[in-house]
Amino acid sequence: MLGLITAAFAAQAASPTFYRDVLPLLQNHCQECHRPGEVAPMPFVTYEQVRPWAKAIRTAVSTGKMPPWFADPCCGKFENDRSLSAGEKETLMNWAASGAAAGDPRDAPPPRAWTERWNLPSRPDQILSMPKAFQVPAKGAVEYQYFIVPTGFKEDRWVKAAEVRPSERAVVHHAVVYIREPGSTWTRGPTKADILAIYSPGSAPDVSPSGMAKLVKAGSDLVIEIHYTPSGKAVADRTQVAMTFAPWPPIKRVLTLQMDNSTFRIPQGARDYRVTVWGTLPNDALLLGFFPHMHLRGKSFEYTRIRDDGQPETLLKVAPYDFYWQLSYRLAHPLPLKKGTRLEWIGTFDNSANNARNPDPTAEVRYGHQSWEEMMIGFFDVAVDPDVDKNAFFAR
Numbered sequence: 001m002l003g004l005i006t007a008a009f010a011a012q013a014a015s016p017t018f019y020r021d022v023l024p025l026l027q028n029h030c031q032e033c034h035r036p037g038e039v040a041p042m043p044f045v046t047y048e049q050v051r052p053w054a055k056a057i058r059t060a061v062s063t064g065k066m067p068p069w070f071a072d073p074c075c076g077k078f079e080n081d082r083s084l085s086a087g088e089k090e091t092l093m094n095w096a097a098s099g100a101a102a103g104d105p106r107d108a109p110p111p112r113a114w115t116e117r118w119n120l121p122s123r124p125d126q127i128l129s130m131p132k133a134f135q136v137p138a139k140g141a142v143e144y145q146y147f148i149v150p151t152g153f154k155e156d157r158w159v160k161a162a163e164v165r166p167s168e169r170a171v172v173h174h175a176v177v178y179i180r181e182p183g184s185t186w187t188r189g190p191t192k193a194d195i196l197a198i199y200s201p202g203s204a205p206d207v208s209p210s211g212m213a214k215l216v217k218a219g220s221d222l223v224i225e226i227h228y229t230p231s232g233k234a235v236a237d238r239t240q241v242a243m244t245f246a247p248w249p250p251i252k253r254v255l256t257l258q259m260d261n262s263t264f265r266i267p268q269g270a271r272d273y274r275v276t277v278w279g280t281l282p283n284d285a286l287l288l289g290f291f292p293h294m295h296l297r298g299k300s301f302e303y304t305r306i307r308d309d310g311q312p313e314t315l316l317k318v319a320p321y322d323f324y325w326q327l328s329y330r331l332a333h334p335l336p337l338k339k340g341t342r343l344e345w346i347g348t349f350d351n352s353a354n355n356a357r358n359p360d361p362t363a364e365v366r367y368g369h370q371s372w373e374e375m376m377i378g379f380f381d382v383a384v385d386p387d388v389d390k391n392a393f394f395a396r
Contacts, residue, residue, distance in 0.1 A: 017103025058096035124242035158213035164199035182219035202325035252383035285382035289330035
């Protein structure tokens with residue numbers, strides 16, 4: 001009998017508990033979205049909040065649905081990889097299967113130090129808002145809106161991290177924050193101005209590697225381009241931009257670039273339609289990361305470079321692509337690229353009835369701003385010398 005009791009205690013001790021084993025994983029992989037005020041529908045901060053979802057967590061983890069991460073492990077290592085290791089998955093699944101025990105609260109790690117309602121690495125130094133809220137109608141197509149936000153900067157600022165946060169995320173298809181330098185007067189896109197940050201469903205803050213930052217000159221304005229998609233209820237959105245500044249002149253300046261294809265025609269019913277775009281790098285640069293953008297028919301997106309031997313090398317393969325989780329992928333180690341390097345992006349689209357999100361599988365689909373149309377844009381960040389701006393970088 002004593003042996004049976006001892007074995008039972010040993011089994012209990014070996015089973016994962018919330019405070020000792022599960023909470024650290026939730027802090028590192030889930031609470032960015034699963035906390036009050038964030039995009040996830042339920043918070044995962046306390047045991048009382050998490051316990052009712054134990055079985056759902058087990059299912060989501062076992063199927064790979066959560067946490068969202070779509071980079072094929074075939075290619076590249078990424079600093080912001082959200083995925084769980086095999087051991088971490090086993091811990092979460094075993095916890096749910098063994099009764100989802102709380103354990104000893106004294107085993108809990110310190111609470112994650114979230115910066116108020118922002119996901120930035122540290123508290124924002126500056127928060128800027130649209131001049132006034134925009135009234136989004138309950139239905140209908142809304143053309144791109146552009147909002148001018150003066151920074152009020154009296155001196156140049158090096159921004160090491162920025163985050164865009166709509167007040168009504170359900171109606172924001174995307175938001176792009178451009179830097180309008182002093183003397184510029186443009187008010188609408190397209191523009192060749194540098195990009196400070198991008199928001200799309202599921203996106204994370206724009207965070208530069210250590211020693212690198214984006215430049216916002218004194219007297220600059222921010223121009224926020226927002227694509228609103230009505231959701232059946234009239235709402236008022238007032239998007240904000242938060243920034244943290246670098247306290248030192250950076251070693252490198254970060255530029256956000258893009259290559260896109262806007263001339264494609266996706267045939268009706270096509271299940272695996274391929275669209276490509278390529279170009280050559282105008283000058284030497286460090287490649288930092290990627291942000292692919294497609295709409296509801298997007299199936300996969302691949303970034304490649306052509307090596308000196310003429311063979312393609314896949315730098316990132318996003319498969320599947322998920323319109324509702326548009327993620328950035330930051331390289332664990334920046335990749336030096338030489339002037340003249342050929343880069344090619346490959347997007348595939350599913351315009352068939354097998355795509356449950358397809359707005360109309362009977363339509364031929366072209367480039368367009370609305371989500372029932374399509375886009376094929378591959379954003380990517382590079383690092384250059386601090387005195388090189390976008391115009392200088394593209395000088396060949």
